[in-house]
Amino acid sequence: MxxxxxxxxxxxxxxxxxxxxxxxxxxxxxxxxxxxxxxxxxxxxxxxxxxxxxxxxxxxxxxxxxxxxxxxxxxxxxxFKILGASWTFYRAVCERLNVDYNDTAMLRPGALGVVVRERGMEGKFRVITTTEGNWGRAMGKMGAYFGVETVVYVPGHMVEGTRELIRGEGAEVVVVDGDYDDAVAAVMERAESDKESLMVMDISFEGYEDVQKWVVEGxxxxxxxxxxxxxxxxxxxxxxxxxxxxxxxxxxxxxxxxxxxxxxxxxxxxxxxxxxxxxxxxxxxxxxxxxxxxxxxxxxxxxxxxxxxxxxxxxxxxxxxxxxxxxxxxxxxxxxxxxxxxxxxxxxxxxxxxxxxxxxxxxxxxxxxxxxxxxxxxxxxxxxxxxxxxxxxx
The missing domain is CATH 3.40.50.1100 (Rossmann fold)
Known part of the structure; x- marks a missing residue:
């Protein structure tokens, strides 16, 4: 070419x-x-x-x-972000919980949250991610749908109105002093220190590339x-x-x-x-x-x-x-x-x-x-x- x-x-x-x-x-x-x-x-x-x-x-x-x-x-x-976010959220959480993603009974509202509670992981297990806006809203929506706690890290320049939209989908918002790349670093740091948290992001880097294939597939x-x-x-x-x-x-x-x-x-x-x-x-x-x-x-x-x-x-x-x-x-x-x-x-x-x-x-x-x-x-x-x-x- x-x-x-x-x-x-x-x-x-x-x-x-x-x-x-x-x-x-x-x-x-x-x-x-x-x-x-x-x-x-x-x-x-x-x-x-x-x-x-x-x-x-x-x-x-x-x-x-x-x-x-x-x-x-x-x-x-x-x-469009929710196309990648929904499939990635579902696949990543199913993999972490060791449940079969092909079992479409898991697609019922709250089904993955039931598994979390049955495993005694409520209040401990959560999905963490970062966003400039739309990805975070999508992840929050899927967290609410599947019944899984979701935390979204956002750059400091994000306007309060956008933060409220993310919270409105049911996610917790953490504001980072810096830009998007700084928010990515913050999520990586939390995932490293908090092994109960599951990092699900729409960006890949060395050592974190498997999840990205689900984003693209979505x-x-x-x-x-x-x-x-x-x-x-x-x-x-x-x-x-x-x-x-x-x-x-x-x-x-x-x-x-x-x-x-x-x-x-x-x-x-x-x-x-x-x-x-x-x-x-x-x-x-x-x-x-x-x-x-x-x-x-x-x-x-x-x-x-x-x-x-x-x-x-x-x-x-x-x-x-x-x-x-x-x-x-x-x-x-x-x-x-x-x-x-x-x-x-x-x-x-x-x-x-x-x-x-x-x-x-x-x-x-x-x-x-x-x-x-x-x-x-x-x-x-x-x-x-x-x-x-x-x-x-x-």
């Missing part, structure tokens, strides 16, 4: 370098392991999220289709839904391009694997062009691609707080290095203007979700031909976050 394209959009220069279920879920057969997709569909709050067609935008940019996967309401939360549900919806809208044509927020890399890893997979090519579908987008405050993928090795960057506050991660997951980095075709960096105003544009189009997106539209406008204005964006292109924007309050940049 050719070297990825890196774009700093502000300079516009390119460089190549839940409700309770009414009945109990069925018990799965030992010969049919539970998949993330089946798991999600067995949860009582599962619904398909929409893929919205934006024909006016497609016509303006001279593209065949611009389609937006709208994750503004997923399992009752305003972000996001496959969104991608499978999207493929089916794209085919329905386009009359059978697949996506040719997809734009995905990066953050610590989990959803970008899942997306890259999906659109570059051998399975896709065996089905007669060409690999799609994958474009990653990051905020100027935390462009760790761009820096890593330019360096040739994964590097950490110091972050600053951003309205795109869910993407404001200065370190890539160790499992995500090799996938992104090999598979991402272009990395785009967008500024605060560009994200805000994309939020406003999507709101006018009837899509209630937040800054992270709207960043994909900002990235599309940048690539169409600068290197459209190089990325093969033309009148035959089917572009999927992954809008990963619903509308929320933020300080409007100036």
């Amino acid at each position: 050719a070297s990825p394209i890196h774009l700093n959009s502000t300079a516009h220069t390119w460089r190549f370098t839940p409700p309770h279920p009414s009945s109990s879920p069925p018990t799965s057969s030992p010969t049919t392991p539970l998949t993330p997709q089946t798991f999600h569909r067995l949860l009582p709050f599962y619904t398909l999220t929409p893929l919205r067609s934006l024909p006016t935008l497609a016509a303006e940019l001279n593209l065949s289709h611009v389609l937006l996967k709208d994750e503004s309401s997923r399992f009752g939360l305003p972000a 996001y496959q549900t969104m991608l499978d839904e999207s493929d089916q919806q794209v085919a329905l809208i386009t009359g059978g044509n697949p996506a040719t391009h997809t734009i995905i927020p990066v953050g610590c890399g989990s959803i970008a890893q899942a997306t890259t694997q999906h659109y570059k997979s051998d399975k896709r090519e065996k089905n007669g579908t060409a690999a799609a062009t994958v474009i990653g987008v990051e905020p100027t405050t935390a462009a760790c993928l761009k820096a890593s691609l330019q360096n040739g090795n994964a590097v950490q960057v110091k972050t600053q506050n951003s309205i795109m707080c869910g993407m404001n991660c200065g370190t890539l997951s160790t499992t995500a980095w090799p996938i992104l290095q090999a598979g991402v075709d272009a990395s785009v960096v967008v500024g605060e105003l560009e994200s805000h203007h994309a939020v406003e544009e999507l709101h006018r189009l009837g899509v209630k997106a937040g800054p992270c979700g709207a960043a994909t539209l900002a990235a599309l406008r940048v690539v169409c204005a600068t290197e459209k031909e190089k990325l093969g964006l033309d009148e035959g292109s089917v572009v999927v924007l992954n809008c990963t976050e619903g509308a929320r309050e933020y300080t409007v940049p100036t």
